[in-house]
Amino acid sequence: MLDIKFIRENPDMIRASIKNRNIKLDIQEVFDLDSERRKVLVEVESLKAEKNAISKKGKPDQDIIDKMKALSQKIADLDSKVEEIDKKLGNLLLYIPNIPHNSIPIGGPENNKEVKVWGKVREFDFKPKTHIEIGEDLDILDFPRSSKISGSGFCLFKGLGALLERALINFMLDLHTTKHGYKEIFPPFLVNRASMTGTGQLPKLEEDMYRLKDDDLFLVPTAEVPVTNMHRDDVLDESDLPICYTAYTACFRREAGSYGKDTKGLMRVHQFDKVELVKFVKPETSFNELEKLLNNAETVLQKLSLPYRVVMLSTGDISFAASKCYDIEAWAPGIGKNLEVSSCSNFTDFQARRANIKYRTKDRKLEHIHTLNGSGIAMARTVVCILENYQQKDGSVIIPEVLRSYMGGREKIVKEQK
RNA sequence: GGAGAGGUCGCAUAGUGGUCGAGUGCGGCGGUUUGCUAAACCGCUAUACGGUUGAAAAGCUGUAUCCAGGGUUCGAAUCCCUGCCUCUCCGCCA
Numbered sequence: 006m007l008d009i010k011f012i013r014e015n016p017d018m019i020r021a022s023i024k025n026r027n028i029k030l031d032i033q034e035v036f037d038l039d040s041e042r043r044k045v046l047v048e049v050e051s052l053k054a055e056k057n058a059i060s061k062k063g064k065p066d067q068d069i070i071d072k073m074k075a076l077s078q079k080i081a082d083l084d085s086k087v088e089e090i091d092k093k094l095g096n097l098l099l100y101i102p103n104i105p106h107n108s109i110p111i112g113g114p115e116n117n118k119e120v121k122v123w124g125k126v127r128e129f130d131f132k133p134k135t136h137i138e139i140g141e142d143l144d145i146l147d148f149p150r151s152s153k154i155s156g157s158g159f160c161l162f163k164g165l166g167a168l169l170e171r172a173l174i175n176f177m178l179d180l181h182t183t184k185h186g187y188k189e190i191f192p193p194f195l196v197n198r199a200s201m202t203g204t205g206q207l208p209k210l211e212e213d214m215y216r217l218k219d220d221d222l223f224l225v226p227t228a229e230v231p232v233t234n235m236h237r238d239d240v241l242d243e244s245d246l247p248i249c250y251t252a253y254t255a256c257f258r259r260e261a262g263s264y265g266k267d268t269k270g271l272m273r274v275h276q277f278d279k280v281e282l283v284k285f286v287k288p289e290t291s292f293n294e295l296e297k298l299l300n301n302a303e304t305v306l307q308k309l310s311l312p313y314r315v316v317m318l319s320t321g322d323i324s325f326a327a328s329k330c331y332d333i334e335a336w337a338p339g340i341g342k343n344l345e346v347s348s349c350s351n352f353t354d355f356q357a358r359r360a361n362i363k364y365r366t367k368d369r370k371l372e373h374i375h376t377l378n379g380s381g382i383a384m385a386r387t388v389v390c391i392l393e394n395y396q397q398k399d400g401s402v403i404i405p406e407v408l409r410s411y412m413g414g415r416e417k418i419v420k421e422q423k
Numbered sequence: 424g425g426a427g428a429g430g431u432c433g434c435a436u437a438g439u440g441g442u443c444g445a446g447u448g449c450g451g452c453g454g455u456u457u458g459c460u461a462a463a464c465c466g467c468u469a470u471a472c473g474g475u476u477g478a479a480a481a482g483c484u485g486u487a488u489c490c491a492g493g494g495u496u497c498g499a500a501u502c503c504c505u506g507c508c509u510c511u512c513c514g515c516c517a
Contacts, residue, residue, distance in 0.1 A: 009472095046473050050486045057486090060498045063441050073497035240433090369452080371470080 006098050006359050013039060022104045025111050025320035030100065038094045042087065049083035052076060099208055103355040105320040106292070106329040113321035117332075123303065124312030126336055127394060135339035136392040137270040140166065142400050143420050148270070158260065158268065158275040160385065165418045169391070169404075170278060172411035173384055174253050177280040177305055181381055185301045187251035187282060192231035194254055195222040200234040203360030205326035205352075215257045224257035228281035229378045233356060236285060241364040241374060247286040247294060251381060254279065271385040272344065278384035284377040285362065288354065291375035292329065295351040299331050302347045302381045308407045311390050312336045314343065328353045333382070339393035344386040349379030 012019055012035060023030050056076050059069060110116040140146025145166025151159040162170050181187040201207040201223050206214060215224040225231055232252050241248065256279050271277075282301060286294045299315065306313045313335040323330040327350035334343035354373035357363070363371045395403040402418040409416060 043473065046486080050473065053487090054485060056498085057444095060441065061444085063498095065441095065497060067497095070497040077497070 006355065007101055007103070008358065009039060009094075009098065012101070018104060019101065022102065025105060026102055026323075027113060027321040028102065032097075032101065035094065035097050035101070038090050038097070042090045042094060045083055045087050045090065049080060049087060052080050052083070056080065099202075102325045103328050103353065105323060106351070109317055109323070109329055110319040112319045114319065116319040117322055118317045118319070119314055120317050120331070121315040123307065123314070124310065126312050127338065129338065131398045133338045133393060134396060135270065136337070136389040139339070139392045139396050139400070139402060143402065143418055145169070145418065146271070158273070160271055160274055164421050165412070165415070168412055169388060169408070169418070170384060172408045173387060174278055174280060175411050176408055177381060178251060178253055180305060180308065181251040181280070181282060181301060185249075185304070187249040190232055190235070190250045190252040192228060192235070192252055192254060194225050196225055196231050196234065197222055200230055200237065203237050204230050204233050204356050205359060206230065209325060212261050213259050215259060225254055226258050227256050227279060228252040228254040229283060232281065232283040233376055233378065234360060236362045237360040239362055240371065241285065241362070243287065243364055243366050246364060246374065247284055247290065250283045252281050252283070254281070271389050272340070274385055280381050282379050282381040285374050286377065287364070288372065288375050291351050291353060291377060295329060295331075295349060295377055298377055298379050299333075299349045302333055302349055302379050305382050306333065306335055306346070309387070309391065309405045311387070311394055313346070324350065326350075326352050326355050328355065335387065335390045337386075337390050337393045339396070340389070344389060346386045346390070347380040347382040350377060352376045
């Protein structure tokens with residue numbers, strides 16, 4: 006969330022931000038409530054000062070008690086007025102998005118800017134199959150059974166398919182911990198409401214999340230939530246920054262409202278595996294750290310030799326909490342599409358303010374830190390790309406070299422004999 | 424799930440209705456002393472939200488905060504209720 010003082014002093018910037026994001030949001034009420042709040046606060050605080058002064062004097066006589074009763078009543082009335090305003094204002098503030106960084110294009114998705122293309126798209130001398138066909142032919146993906154077990158939008162990996170998934174997770178974690186300097190975290194997959202609010206999924210996206218009603222817990226939509234909230238309400242020391250974590254979790258998304266769009270196969274599933282990268286950094290370094298984080302995510306695709314492009318998202322396309330965001334899209338020749346396999350964002354102090362994460366500077370001041378995260382990377386769609394890019398005419402799939410040591414030295418996925 | 428104990432300033436602890444404007448110790452910061460280090464001594468020591476002075480840095484001032492939310496009272500860290508968390512024991516369980 007944004008600082009109310011910042012909003013108060015920069016109304017034009019907030020309005021421009023909302024307009025550029027193409028969001029309908031009237032913020033006049035924020036200014037009205039803010040000035041109303043301060044007015045009432047002055048009144049009630051002076052009454053409280055009076056009350057404190059009297060009660061400090063010790064046992065009072067009857068006259069004073071009567072006066073105090075009236076005073077207390079007045080204070081209670083004004084307090085509830087302030088509380089009501091606070092509630093309204095706080096709620097409005099949760100719906101004001103972060104300010105987009107001035108380096109990103111203004112406009113809708115059509116203004117997204119391709120900033121990099123890597124790898125060579127493979128030429129096929131046969132008609133490439135989709136991952137669904139490949140997976141079924143090799144008996145490593147089983148969609149009819151996942152539907153039977155859980156319904157549509159799930160997947161079941163079998164045999165070498167399951168092993169491939171596990172190999173990818175281990176490969177990515179090893180890469181980020183040993184080569185990129187991230188510390189591995191294995192967090193809870195269920196988180197409370199405060200955590201979901203801290204990273205900005207709530208209140209806006211509640212219907213996208215799986216919720217356990219009896220306990221008011223949510224299934225994590227990304228490791229970003231538990232890992233960022235590790236430091237909720239913490240004061241970090243400047244000398245500890247940057248803090249870099251990587252974490253594997255399964256990710257759970259209801260994907261409400263996206264029926265019919267990319268729903269075939271593994272492209273959009275309710276549960277998928279992801280290795281996430283999360284950073285806590287000093288404000289002045291955050292945009293530089295975003296470039297590094299993007300690089301770390303790209304390295305995964307480079308090591309897998311999967312062609313991809315990097316897109317800088319425009320103001321109308323970045324997420325609510327982000328100030329700047331790059332998407333990495335890998336090429337899937339079977340379905341003939343670029344698939345988003347990573348999204349790397351700098352949230353500046355937006356999450357830190359919500360989650361109350363600060364650091365103490367060398368001269369002993371407290372400041373909100375900047376948080377960043379990115380997928381490094383998402384498994385399901387990466388499996389799609391591997392199967393479709395590495396498929397052979399005979400129906401087998403070559404295993405990318407970096408994964409072989411994680412798959413018992415195998416070089417190929419072929420149909421296993423029963 | 425059942426029974427009990429507990430949650431106070433960075434840490435440790437004191438505080439059972441009004442001198443609590445939360446004490447003390449440790450730690451931290453600044454200083455005195457010192458050839459250096461240690462010790463000793465002195466001072467300081469949170470956050471949020473307001474008001475106000477100032478160009479700013481900062482200062483002055485008010486309110487809130489003793490896990491959270493309610494309640495009792497003229498007055499709550501202190502009494503009552505609910506929730507959350509931690510610890511001990513029991514039960515159940517991979």
